Amino acid sequence: MLWLFMYILFGDALVATFEVIVPNKHLLAIRGRPAVLGCEFTSGPDLSSLVITWQRQEDSRVVHSFYYQQDQLDRQCPKYHNRTSLYVSELHKGNASLKIASVRPKDAGWYFCIVNNDKGTGRALIEVTYGALYSEPRLSIHVNSSGLKMQFETEGFPKPEVIWLGEHNQNLSYYLEIHDQIEDGLYFIKSICEAQKAVVNVTFTLKNHLLNQNLQRPVCLTYDEDSTDHVIIVLAVLSVVCILLVIGIIWLAVHKQNKERSSLR
Incomplete structure (x- = not known):
């Protein structure tokens, strides 16, 4: 018991x-x-x-x-x-x-x-x-008549927080695209910020909170706003010259053909 x-x-x-x-x-x-x-x-x-x-x-x-x-x-x-x-x-x-x-x-x-x-x-x-660490952001710059476009591209997981800051740490407006790459299990990020100033001093920031990843990439550059207009004018002039040359060649060919026909008569 x-x-x-x-x-x-x-x-x-x-x-x-x-x-x-x-x-x-x-x-x-x-x-x-x-x-x-x-x-x-x-x-x-x-x-x-x-x-x-x-x-x-x-x-x-x-x-x-x-x-x-x-x-x-x-x-x-x-x-x-x-x-x-x-x-x-x-x-x-x-x-x-x-x-x-x-x-x-x-x-x-x-x-x-x-x-x-x-x-x-x-x-x-x-x-x-x-989680996946975001790759080194790839920068590309596009200049046109309306100003300057700065674009960063990168891949990682999960969706990040993206911020563009001006030279006085003010938040800037920007465009953001996020695409899901199914095969790799990553997000493809493309972010664009536009500037109309001749002197650009901005910072691109990406935060992956899951992995405590914080990427900051400053962009500092100076460009000549008038140079864009000059390029456009030069291209326009070259286009006109090319058109005139084509017209001239066609006129000469037609004139030569008419002359040959007259001599046969």
Whole structure:
């Protein structure tokens, strides 16, 4: 009776000695880099009964499996082929962490770490968020009769905050295009700011808040407003000259043809 009483009193505590935990319930994965999904469990001396399964929560896709003391990847989702691995040398320490190489946009989501051994069975849930650093902004400048256009282009994820500042740190108006590149899982950003002054001193700022990325690119330049008008005038004159030359050539050809016909008569 005493044994039964002790079991009733402490039985739940004995069963609860087996745990599966994730040290960090959220992981920020960066495009193209490996991601390590941490998972720990109550280990035992015998690994022969150890079964580790990583799977997606939303559809139960198998990401990685380990049992019979080796990887078992027959049921692994094809999108993870040759991209996942466990720290096998640390399994006896209770380390069931999963490494995913070259993170992609579709790797974002919720993952179950499920562990079973001779001490018990348990699972833990971890969320993976995807982000991509924005590339070095590419500057192009376009001059026309109405002024100057400055354009920056870059790619990254998620959607950024874009700001154009004047020389006195005042906010400037600008045009912004954002396109979703489905294959790469990136946003293509194109931002244009116009200026009518001969001296330009502005700063383009892009902030990727998810990855704490802050890009600031100043644009300082001076251009001759009259030079644009001069170019337009020169091009107009050249166009007129070309037209006159064409008319002259046609007139000479017609005149020569008429002269030849007159001589035949």
